[in-house]
Amino acid sequence: MQKRKVQFQFCFPPSIYGIYDTGDGVIYIFGEHEGRIEDILSHELLHWTVQKVAGKKASLALDNVLEELLKT
Numbered sequence: 001m002q003k004r005k006v007q008f009q010f011c012f013p014p015s016i017y018g019i020y021d022t023g024d025g026v027i028y029i030f031g032e033h034e035g036r037i038e039d040i041l042s043h044e045l046l047h048w049t050v051q052k053v054a055g056k057k058a059s060l061a062l063d064n065v066l067e068e069l070l071k072t
């Protein structure tokens with residue numbers, strides 16, 4: 001069984017601002033994101049994991065989950 005790895009690349013100072021998942025296990029984070037970096041890492045890692053298990057379409061659907069379906 002092949003091991004799947006994810007890498008985070010932090011880019012400071014940012015030439016652009018945002019978070020970009022390449023889909024191949026490298027997630028680029030440009031900028032500081034106002035102290036919410038743990039939430040950002042968790043969110044992007046969840047995308048990566050779902051993509052590896054269920055595919056890109058399922059991963060992209062994570063950003064469109066209806067709020068009433070989310071537990072708080």
